[in-house]
Amino acid sequence: MTANLYQLSAPKKVVLDTSLFVNPDVRENLGKTPTEALETFLALAAKIKILEFYMPPSILEELLNFVDKEKITGEMLLMINQKPPKKHELKCPGIVLYELIEDMRERVNKGLRAAEKAVRSAAGKEPDEIIQDLRKKYREALREGIIDSKEDVDLLLLALELDAILISADQGLIKWAEKMGIQWVLPERFRDYLMAAEKSSPDN
Amino acid sequence: MTANLYQLSAPKKVVLDTSLFVNPDVRENLGKTPTEALETFLALAAKIKILEFYMPPSILEELLNFVDKEKITGEMLLMINQKPPKKHELKCPGIVLYELIEDMRERVNKGLRAAEKAVRSAAGKEPDEIIQDLRKKYREALREGIIDSKEDVDLLLLALELDAILISADQGLIKWAEKMGIQWVLPERFRDYLMAAEKSSPDN
Numbered sequence: 001m002t003a004n005l006y007q008l009s010a011p012k013k014v015v016l017d018t019s020l021f022v023n024p025d026v027r028e029n030l031g032k033t034p035t036e037a038l039e040t041f042l043a044l045a046a047k048i049k050i051l052e053f054y055m056p057p058s059i060l061e062e063l064l065n066f067v068d069k070e071k072i073t074g075e076m077l078l079m080i081n082q083k084p085p086k087k088h089e090l091k092c093p094g095i096v097l098y099e100l101i102e103d104m105r106e107r108v109n110k111g112l113r114a115a116e117k118a119v120r121s122a123a124g125k126e127p128d129e130i131i132q133d134l135r136k137k138y139r140e141a142l143r144e145g146i147i148d149s150k151e152d153v154d155l156l157l158l159a160l161e162l163d164a165i166l167i168s169a170d171q172g173l174i175k176w177a178e179k180m181g182i183q184w185v186l187p188e189r190f191r192d193y194l195m196a197a198e199k200s201s202p203d204n
Numbered sequence: 205m206t207a208n209l210y211q212l213s214a215p216k217k218v219v220l221d222t223s224l225f226v227n228p229d230v231r232e233n234l235g236k237t238p239t240e241a242l243e244t245f246l247a248l249a250a251k252i253k254i255l256e257f258y259m260p261p262s263i264l265e266e267l268l269n270f271v272d273k274e275k276i277t278g279e280m281l282l283m284i285n286q287k288p289p290k291k292h293e294l295k296c297p298g299i300v301l302y303e304l305i306e307d308m309r310e311r312v313n314k315g316l317r318a319a320e321k322a323v324r325s326a327a328g329k330e331p332d333e334i335i336q337d338l339r340k341k342y343r344e345a346l347r348e349g350i351i352d353s354k355e356d357v358d359l360l361l362l363a364l365e366l367d368a369i370l371i372s373a374d375q376g377l378i379k380w381a382e383k384m385g386i387q388w389v390l391p392e393r394f395r396d397y398l399m400a401a402e403k404s405s406p407d408n
Contacts, residue, residue: 092296092298092300094357097304101352104352112339112342115323118322118323119322119323119326119334120335124327125327127324147305150305157298
């Protein structure tokens with residue numbers, strides 16, 4: 001038997017986002033439902049020795065809203081390390097603060113323009129319909145492509161702390177991984193990535 | 205002549221915000237107009253040896269929108285150090301990112317509620333009036349008490365970098381100075397602070 005190079009080095013750390021199992025565009029490679037996608041992942045992951053999987057507890061909690069809780073086995077809890085980032089010790093580059101605030105500033109203005117337009121179009125119309133459209137536009141302006149929750153920050157800071165690879169289907173997170181120098185993988189190739197990692201793993 | 209203790213130590217660094225010369229509530233101690241307030245400050249500052257004044261260039265530029273440019277003398281440029289923070293080297297604590305994003309998230313929701321309310325109240329009314337009120341409420345929700353511009357970040361990061369005292373009349377900035385452990389001075393006592401510093405300075 002030939003020595004496997006990978007055996008010689010420590011496993012790479014990978015931080016996983018809920019979106020991989022929930023976002024239908026990305027999930028479809030793994031399964032028809034979030035539960036099925038998670039099971040496919042776990043079956044593959046069990047045979048992968050060259051990667052070490054992590055999830056912040058806030059993200060695992062989020063995932064539990066989408067999958068059958070009965071399927072969360074002890075094996076899974078052992079295989080996916082639940083680790084929050086050391087948020088009081090970690091530092092982020094000052095430039096990130098500038099970019100975040102400039103980005104929000106533009107979005108806040110865009111949100112106001114959408115709201116003003118809605119008010120102007122409301123005269124004599126059914127407000128419910130206008131509001132539904134406003135909510136969509138407002139969400140697009142202020143939520144999409146941005147990090148907007150503590151779960152997002154957990155993922156980025158954990159990846160920074162562990163010098164890990166971030167895998168997420170959220171374009172906002174990928175954009176910020178880029179800014180912060182965090183390694184990431186095309187989310188739609190997540191399954192291929194896992195299968196290659198399985199092949200490269202030393203025999204059990 | 206007794207030795208002055210202050211002569212023995214390096215001058216304290218102070219980072220100044222435009223708001224000190226512009227915000228009417230705070231400015232009134234110094235002058236009737238921003239130009240007058242700036243002149244009063246400069247006259248006092250010329251006699252203060254125990255403080256060293258700084259302003260990020262972005263803040264000086266902001267100030268130039270409010271004061272008579274003829275009054276910006278070479279002495280003033282010498283007296284107020286214009287220094288941007290080393291934004292690519294400085295780091296901010298990870299926890300700041302969480303607080304900023306949680307704060308924005310709540311504000312974004314509040315902004316949407318204000319917009320929805322405006323749409324509901326618009327039926328059969330003059331939209332201009334509704335929009336004016338909406339702008340006010342939206343600004344309150346999304347702008348007040350928050351750091352929302354690169355100038356704000358410049359002030360905070362420069363104060364961090366220099367381990368300086370931040371003096372600003374902006375409550376949002378003071379709130380963030382608190383979170384980041386930056387020393388600050390009650391803005392309405394700015395003049396008293398300067399006068400005490402003048403008295404404590406060694407004779408010219």
